[in-house]
Amino acid sequence: MTKKSRIKATLAAGLLGLLVLPSLASADEATARKLINSLGCKGCHTIEGSGGSIGPNLDKVGSQMAPEAIKQQLLNPKANNPNSIMPSQAHLSADDINALVEFLSNLK
Numbered sequence: 001m002t003k004k005s006r007i008k009a010t011l012a013a014g015l016l017g018l019l020v021l022p023s024l025a026s027a028d029e030a031t032a033r034k035l036i037n038s039l040g041c042k043g044c045h046t047i048e049g050s051g052g053s054i055g056p057n058l059d060k061v062g063s064q065m066a067p068e069a070i071k072q073q074l075l076n077p078k079a080n081n082p083n084s085i086m087p088s089q090a091h092l093s094a095d096d097i098n099a100l101v102e103f104l105s106n107l108k
């Protein structure tokens, strides 16, 4: 490859990345929204303005909790509160957990 064609290839790959990345991000967001609805999180939590009040409102959880702490709450709610009534989500795949953590971390 000549230097010029290498530069062109790098630019093309970069452009492709710019096109692909946002669609990946929104796929994760769609996954997270589906999970939140199907898992019944809103039965206890207000998320994006709608839901219950048995658990804390999550609309600003991204500025209140680190992603790791959110993840721990999802996997093992009793770690923070031994009497927690929140169901563990440890049965979910790592991808699903990550989609939820990322989505919640962006609620600021």
Ligand code: HEC
Binding pocket: 035, 036, 039, 040, 041, 042, 043, 044, 045, 054, 055, 056, 058, 061, 064, 070, 073, 074, 077, 078, 080, 081, 083, 084, 085, 086, 087, 089, 100, 104
């Ligand atoms: C049966 C009610 C209930 C359900 C269903 C529930 N939660 Fe919770 N959640 C709670 C309660 C209560 C807390 C407060 C901490 C505790 O007691 O564990 C909490 C805490 C949290 C926190 C930490 C917030 C904070 O400010 O401490 C996050 C994040 C969270 N829940 C996410 C979720 C997600 C995502 C779902 C759906 C997968 C879900 N919860 C389902 C009751 C619930």
